[in-house]
Amino acid sequence: xxxxxxxxxxxxxxxxxxxxxxxxxxxxxxxxxxxxxxxxxxxxxxxxxxxxxxxxxxxxxxxxxxxxxxxxxxxxxxxxxxxxxxxxxxxxxxxxxxxxxxxxxxxxxxxxxxxxxxxxxxxxxxxxxxxxxxxxxxxxxxxxxxxxxxxxxxxxxxxxxxxxxxxxxxxxxxxxxxxxxxxxxxxxxxxxxxxxxxxxxxxxxxxxxxxxxxxxxxxxxxxxxxxxxxxxxxxxxxxxxxxxxxxxxxxxxxxxxxxxxxxxxxxxxxxxxxxxxxxxxxxxxxxxxxx
Numbered sequence: 091x092x093x094x095x096x097x098x099x100x101x102x103x104x105x106x107x108x109x110x111x112x113x114x115x116x117x118x119x120x121x122x123x124x125x126x127x128x129x130x131x132x133x134x135x136x137x138x139x140x141x142x143x144x145x146x147x148x149x150x151x152x153x154x155x156x157x158x159x160x161x162x163x164x165x166x167x168x169x170x171x172x173x174x175x176x177x178x179x180x181x182x183x184x185x186x187x188x189x190x191x192x193x194x195x196x197x198x199x200x201x202x203x204x205x206x207x208x209x210x211x212x213x214x215x216x217x218x219x220x221x222x223x224x225x226x227x228x229x230x231x232x233x234x235x236x237x238x239x240x241x242x243x244x245x246x247x248x249x250x251x252x253x254x255x256x257x258x259x260x261x262x263x264x265x266x267x268x269x270x271x272x273x274x275x276x277x278x279x280x281x282x283x284x285x286x287x288x289x290x291x292x293x294x295x296x297x298x299x300x301x302x303x304x305x306x307x308x309x310x311x312x313x314x315x316x317x318x319x320x321x322x323x324x325x326x327x328x329x330x331x332x333x334x335x336x337x338x339x340x341x342x343x344x345x346x347x348x349x350x351x352x353x354x355x356x357x358x359x360x361x362x363x364x365x366x367x368x369x370x371x372x373x374x375x376x377x378x379x380x381x
Contacts, residue, residue: 155216155217160181164322213250261300265320267296
């Protein structure tokens with residue numbers, strides 16, 4: 091890597107600890123640097139954290155956008171940034187899902203990813219799809235529930251997107267689909283994880299869901315961009331998510347022990363900005379992912 095040029099730059103720390111991440115802002119563009127102990131590596135180029143980038147293409151805000159999982163932590167942040175940038179958002183939610191964080195949403199479509207017809211109705215007439223919905227549980231009494239949403243549900247959304255002829259799909263995957271390096275160095279999008287080596291139902295389901303999308307991009311020309319956010323934290327985590335619960339329990343002194351490990355954290359609003367950037371700049375390529 092190279093040393094991060096801190097002088098005269100606006101440095102915003104996203105996370106600290108085992109895998110530090112900093113966003114180095116240069117006017118309208120930014121670069122993400124990873125590293126520890128003063129050594130940093132730039133892993134990818136300009137990141138759009140706002141809608142006024144110079145090279146914005148014709149992926150405009152006209153037409154309707156469907157956001158699955160819009161009532162969730164990440165989904166509500168994605169819906170928020172879309173409405174703030176002029177998109178008309180249709181939120182796909184379950185009948186019992188809370189909607190307090192979806193003030194800017196213009197339309198709701200009640201449904202379930204396991205119900206193909208409800209997904210088809212929600213998809214009708216939309217231009218873009220953000221598939222954010224996922225069963226984010228680290229453990230479940232019935233592991234098949236996680237797989238049904240994260241794999242079978244993803245297949246349904248992608249098939250219906252093809253049927254509806256949407257222009258672009260942004261699929262929310264996870265950094266859980268990347269394999270760790272034996273030398274402990276930071277990983278990037280070129281380090282895919284085999285499903286057989288993924289630990290736990292959630293990780294296996296996210297790997298399987300991502301591979302499914304990649305296969306449909308290759309075989310059926312699905313216009314999908316895959317994004318791989320790390321662990322989100324921030325406001326509006328009302329349930330909370332498993333990650334949010336860890337933060338709350340640690341702050342309350344209710345965690346009896348600690349493990350020697352690492353965790354990459356990212357503000358949920360930065361995750362949402364990354365989703366918007368993926369709509370405008372993401373590459374639809376076989377095997378391509380975007381951290």
